[in-house]
Amino acid sequence: MDASSTNDFKLQEILLDKNLAKFGDAIVNYIYNAAVYEATEKLQGVKVWDKSLAKACRASPLRNLVGSKKNAGELGDAVEAFIGFLYIKKSKSIINQMIEILKRFIIQNWVLLSDEQEICSDAFTHLLSVLCNEIGIV
Numbered sequence: 189m190d191a192s193s194t195n196d197f198k199l200q201e202i203l204l205d206k207n208l209a210k211f212g213d214a215i216v217n218y219i220y221n222a223a224v225y226e227a228t229e230k231l232q233g234v235k236v237w238d239k240s241l242a243k244a245c246r247a248s249p250l251r252n253l254v255g256s257k258k259n260a261g262e263l264g265d266a267v268e269a270f271i272g273f274l275y276i277k278k279s280k281s282i283i284n285q286m287i288e289i290l291k292r293f294i295i296q297n298w299v300l301l302s303d304e305q306e307i308c309s310d311a312f313t314h315l316l317s318v319l320c321n322e323i324g325i326v
Contacts, residue, residue: 212275238260
């Protein structure tokens with residue numbers, strides 16, 4: 189087994205970790221709501237939809253690591269686990285970076301997209317692409 193497949197295996201374990209997903213759920217909701225506020229100055233307390241995270245996961249390199257027979261909840265959990273893992277590895281510095289990436293996307297696309305679930309899905313697709321690229325997941 190080469191180094192890249194070993195790293196993939198560890199990442200697969202991370203993406204399937206339910207406790208990490210629960211932890212990441214709070215971070216996902218926080219960064220999305222903070223980014224929407226910074227982009228629009230609208231206060232809200234949106235619970236990020238599993239459907240939006242699942243769409244983002246399917247469009248990202250994470251999809252290849254999660255497996256093909258996962259439902260929206262499981263794919264959403266994988267994204268939450270990934271975000272939670274990055275927080276643990278990079279701590280608070282990653283939070284500000286993720287908010288900034290989401291905020292810039294929201295500012296550029298808020299008017300173009302018709303509903304918030306679509307904005308959320310597309311913003312997290314963009315965020316996952318950036319984060320995966322930064323850590324070498326293709």
